[in-house]
Amino acid sequence: MIRNSLLQIGACAMALASLAWLGGCKDTAASGGDTKEPAASGGGATATGDVIKIGLVASQGGDLRPWGQDCIAGARLAEAEINAAGGIGGKKIQLIVEDSNSKPEEGKSAAEKLASEGVIGLVGEVASGITLQMKTVAMDRGLPLIAVGATNPDVTKDSNGLVSRVCYTDDVQGPVMAFFAYNDLKLRKVAIMTDNKQPYSQGLSASFAKRFKELGGEIVGEEFYQSGENQFGGQLTSIKSKNPDGIFMSGYFTEVGPMARQIRQQGMTNVKLMGGDGWDSTELTSSGGDAIVGGYFCNHYNNAEDRPEVQDFLKKFREANNGNDPGTTMAALGYDATMLMIDALKRMDAAKATMDSATLAKTISETVDFPGVSGKITLQGMNGDPEKRALVVQVTKTGQEFVKAYEPSEVVAK
Amino acid sequence: MDALFYTLVGIDLNWSSLPQQLVNGLVVGSIYALIALGYTMVYGVLRLINFAHGEVFMLGAYTALLSSWVMGFSPDAIRKFYESEAAKKLADPSYVERSIPADPFNLVIMILLAMAVCAVIGAVIEFFAYRPMRNQSRTAALITAIGVSLLLQYAGSLFLPASPPPSVAMEVNPYQTNVSVTLVPAPKEIRDKFDDSVSALEAAKESGADAETIGDLERKKNDLEGQVAATATAITMTQGKIVMLLTVLVLMAALRFLVLKTPAGRSMRAASHDFDSASLMGINVNRVVTFTFMLGSALAGAGAMMLVTFEGTSMQPFFGMAPGVKAFVAAVLGGIGNIPGAVLGGILMGLAETLVTWLGFSNYKDAVAFVILFIVLMFRPGGLLGSSKVEKV
Missing domain, CATH: 3.40.50.2300 (Response regulator)
Structure with missing residues (x-):
């Protein structure tokens, strides 16, 4: 019976391997059925010193790399732009990027790492599955989270006003x-x-x-x-x-x-x-x-649109990226998400509010008619889902x- | 009675599409069969399940991709062509010729390269990973095989173009024309209606009707055209698929000749019959094992090249897993270690999958293949053509 028992071992090993394959494949929009709803216990961070830290989670490896790279390029553009304009109330914006490697669990640890580095808010991710994991961290630590390209309706659900997005939903x-x-x-x-x-x-x-x-x-x-x-x-x-x-x-x-x-x-x-x-x-x-x-x-948007926001963005993007156009829409959405957070920080600064995560979350949710590259974004009274135009x-x-x-x-x- | 039964279980049988589905199944199955041959031959000689075989398949696909890029079909080259002046001149919608002249010769180079590279990789894997383990327990060799499989997948993620998952450009393939054989034509009334709609459309165009009327007539014509196609019993396939099936046939005939008629094949059969006695009889078993690995890997390489070229599959380093698992199941189904069994198993798997889809259960397509395996192994533990007799230890 050597042969048959060998076959059984083989079949078991194959089954294991195929399980690994099923699990390892791009479950980019994996449902977040198990997103716990912890009370926003953490108090978030308060910006001290002369920098304000924003955390970005994006995929630098794996299936989602092209979107991740575009997203980082877009966010970096926003960072450079605000710092060239003198920052916010004299403080520079520092964008810290962590890699999610196209995997939900790595996205979660990336978000945790950023939280422990004292970021005031989180930006990301492109995929719904990863964003749902980041959401648990945001809720634990009380950090506002702006999702870039996560279109699954569950992303913003029951988030105590902490999670919002700059894209439309499915x-x-x-x-x-x-x-x-x-x-x-x-x-x-x-x-x-x-x-x-x-x-x-x-x-x-x-x-x-x-x-x-x-x-x-x-x-x-x-x-x-x-x-x-x-x-x-x-x-x-x-x-x-x-x-x-x-x-x-x-x-x-x-x-x-x-x-x-x-x-x-x-x-x-x-x-x-x-x-x-x-x-x-x-x-x-x-x-x-x-x-x-x-x-x-x-x-979400198209490079050929003649709205000034789009053409301005393209001009800036080409200057910063050796004349190349963004390959996907995630550059524009990454830029919009980061800019939306910066815009909220600006309004806080203008109102002389304390620079902490709770105030930031509240200010983000009060956004009205933010002129994004991908269209106007209004978050007030929308529970985190802006009414975005779709192309x-x-x-x-x-x-x-x-x-x-x-x-x-x-x-x-x- | 039958009709009532089918209505009750929600099956809507469409007999006119059955021949087409059988051909679809044959095409899917022939690729499974090519991969399954590699599993079965290695098992036949070494009693080892070569888990890295799916990865050899993946590397074959990448060889085909990279060689097509070298021959001038890289995405950049193609994009440049379409943006060039020459393409703009050809921009009128009626232009259907391929842009960059596709040459069957390119395909020959791609398939030979894919087979050669895979053969070398197969031999290298055997030499470095399996040969040192040959006198160890079979479980150890099995674990090594899984290790090689993971190594190739993750090394592939580091070094191969993976994201966005690339695919061989359609422009490489000169065999794109559809060939259609009508077995039973559509009912006459539908064909008549279609002919009427064509003449009505032409009349409207000539009389200069407004765009909306023409649009409506055109939609009606397209709808009837679809109805004619849907109700006729016909088989439609591209020339590419025919080339693919013929190549599979040629490869299998060549394999049969190699195994049955040549000295190398005779040594292979001797080694698979009794490895130790074969070496006592003066057969260089190391060479036989290398030859077996090369043969199996080359077949996988050919299958991979044809799949990515004729179907346009996008690839990434984990792309060998799915076909690998299916082909392994096919090999077991046919009786692992048995060469005709692997072919039979592969084709049965392909047919089973497509027929389940034909019944309207594409949701359970993969499950059914495994259910069949389960049932077959219950009654014939050695597979369909395999011997189930207990081996002497």
Whole structure:
């Protein structure tokens, strides 16, 4: 029986390894079902001396590195700008960056490290899963937290006013795409591809489907896949037999690109492709090729917008980064999040308030019409979720093109 | 009665898409089979489960990617081309030609390089990691295999382009045209309706109708076109997939020839039959083991190159895990140690996954493959083609 027992050992080891793989894979938007709700016991920090410290958590390694790097570049720009203007009340702003390595647990220890270094507030992260872990630290230590790109609705829930964000939520981008599909593309029968390993994708698919049905459209089918899967022939043939006029792909670009190719390979040439901000990557057109060109997705802002905030930001970003444009929207959101915190600090200084975390959290939540690069941000009375405009952009061979901007009030059902 | 049953359990069978699904399953299964061959051959000779095999597959994919970059298909080169003047001239929407001339010769270089690099990596892993452990307990060798697997994954994260996960550019692949075979055409009334909608659209365009009318007619035409495609029983696949299936067939035939008809193959079979006696009979078993590793790894390299080139899969250093696990299951299903068994197991896994999707349960696709494994092992512990007789110790 040597052989069989060996097989068993092998099977066990393989199972272990695959578990490690399942766990180690990018659970970027891992649901934060276990976020405890500790009372805001910590008193936060009070800025002393001649610097005010702000902590930023971003991914410098792992799957999320491109977003992390852009986010850091954007935040550094905000830091340099305020310090060049003389700081706040004579005090310089010092941005301390810690690495989350694209992992929720490392994001948590990064936030803890920053808290023990005496930062007055936290900025970050790009992914909801990591931000949910940072939230537990922020709540423990009583620090205000401004999330950069975390769109999961749970991020700001029950946070005693400590957690806010500068991006829209998944409850907005799903309806935006549904509205656009129904009214602008005039689609009536849409099929959905959902990544059932990503809560982000599941949530987005649900909010899209709900709004699309409310508008009068029909969801002809929903098929599932898992991040890391390569071949979608089975699911796509099933979708083809239902004859949709559009396919909503709510996952990340890593699977969306090959999926788009395979949709065309199945002979579905007229079907419109749509998705969420998980598509935002320079790699999308290399994995999707011609197939993804012409697809639409929802994004936070676009470099081609002619609003002065955007063009100012781009000018400054290019000066600081050897003439390069930001690769993703996270540069602008990182800049906005840091600037929002700095803006609140400025208002505290003007009001001669004490420079501590509790006052900062309160001041942040009183923000009205902050002119962000990604749009106006109002946090007063919003429980941390600003009503942000969302953009629909179209994929081109060399990047993305602005199509239409929506205010949330236009698309979300009343 | 049947209809009632299906309605009750919520299955909506679409018979016209079954042939297409079988072909999809075959394509998925042929890749599993190529990887499973590596697991099974190594197990056959050494009784070792080479966990690093998935990582060899991953390195094969990266070899294909990097060689395509060297041949001028890097993202930068492609972006530059599209931003250049030449591309702007070609910017009209009817332009469908590939931008940078794709040459089948590039694909040949990519697959040969991927196979060669993987073969070398396989041999190196065997020499440095497994050979010193050969006389130790099998559990120790197994743990070493897991260690090599982790080493390659994390070393890969340090040195390979990983984020954003890169993929081989579509431009490299000259075989993009769809080939379609219609087995049973769509019902005549739908085809007639479609023809009517085409002529209505053309008439509207000629008479200069407003954009909205044309848009409506166009949507109607597209909808009917989709209906024709959805109700016809047809098989659609790209030339690339056909090339892929043919290559798999050629590789398997070559492997069969190697194993059955050549002296090297004979030594391999002898070593797998009885390792110690084979060495007493004057067979250089070290060379046989190296050869086995090289062969298995080269097949994985070929599979990886075809997957990333024809499907556009994005890769990262952990990308070998998923296909590795599936192919290992396929090898066990077919009877580990048995070469035709690995092919059979791979194809069955591919078919099972696609048929579950066809039944409308894409959510449980992965689970079902393992359920099948479970059932098969319950009745045939040695796998489908494997021998389940107790070994002499």
